Amino acid sequence: MAGVQTFSYRGAARFSTPGRLIILHPDELHDGGAGGEDGLTYRMIYLPPEKIMAALEGLATALPFVRDPVADDGQMRASLIEALDELDGEMGELKRDGLIAEIAHHLLRLGDARGRAAKSIDRRALALCRDFLSECAEEAINSQRLEEIAGLDRFTLARQFRTLYGTSPHRYLVQRRLSRARAMIIAGAPLAEAATASGFADQSHMTRHFAKTYGMPPGRFRALTLAAHAEEEKHPASPRHCRGLRR
Incomplete structure (x- = not known):
């Protein structure tokens, strides 16, 4: 270093x-x-x-x-x-x-x-794991749980998952949690609530991953979102009118 x-x-x-x-x-x-x-x-x-x-x-x-x-x-x-x-x-x-x-x-x-x-890739087993990670992202998920779903040992699972989906099971899980947290923040949820409801250990845990992925902390993202909503309320978009083409 x-x-x-x-x-x-x-x-x-x-x-x-x-x-x-x-x-x-x-x-x-x-x-x-x-x-x-x-x-x-x-x-x-x-x-x-x-x-x-x-x-x-x-x-x-x-x-x-x-x-x-x-x-x-x-x-x-x-x-x-x-x-x-x-x-x-x-x-x-x-x-x-x-x-x-x-x-x-x-x-x-x-x-x-x-x-x-x-060995060949077990696409069906990996798809089951991917779907589980997406649908149950807020749960505490460990390697043993995925082993039971896939019927593969944890290292084979991690290696094949990365080969097929381009990322590790853990990173895939974190991204699903971030997507949920981001949607909740946009909807107005407090940061701590968005963190725990999305599966993060606490707000600081979410903040670390959020900043790495989106380039800003969730507090800054929330402030920008609120400012954008306020601007839209002050200046609502004008209705658009379609005009037919003349021949």
């Missing part, structure tokens, strides 16, 4: 700068420190190897090994930023499982694990 990271890994001296990723295999010894007087700031995730292998069931026969420990990969960086953003709070199970599936996929792509042919 800041400064220069220096470390020894697999018999060589390495370094990394802000924005780059350091990927270390659990069986390899390493050290680490700051490469300058200004110090170092970084964030790290330890992922148990068994979680990675569970997420790659049917795709790999061995734990991926990334030979170059310093990577500059935009796709994996985006997944890690999302995961690291939640480290100061409690990450929900559904989001955690989806992120593990994503990170495992990136490790497989960057590494040299022996692969298998991917």
Whole structure:
């Protein structure tokens, strides 16, 4: 995040700068420190190897090994930023499982694990999950609930869902909740009520996701909506008259 990271890994001296990723295999010894007087700031995730292998069931026969420990990969960086953003709070199970599936996929792509042919996508099972997420977005939904609906394990479900719909089950659920909250705010509901009725833990939880998605906090969105309604009341639209075309 800041400064220069220096470390020894697999018999060589390495370094990394802000924005780059350091990927270390659990069986390899390493050290680490700051490469300058200004110090170092970084964030790290330890992922148990068994979680990675569970997420790659049917795709790999061995734990991926990334030979170059310093990577500059935009796709994996985006997944890690999302995961690291939640480290100061409690990450929900559904989001955690989806992120593990994503990170495992990136490790497989960057590494040299022996692969298998991917299994076909169960479109019917995924459609059932999608419909459930849409219709029951206000409920507390976890990975086990989706496993029961789909008949798939959570990592296969997360991987196939992303392949078919372009997003994880958790992100899909958040977007459905945001759509409900937005509609309630436009209808005049208080922000706290819109948050809880849409399935968010509280107003601050909704605010964080709302600002990420719509580029402004819900309070600002509500103020703009009220201002637009007031302007419409002062200046109602004039009725339109259609005129026939002359031949």
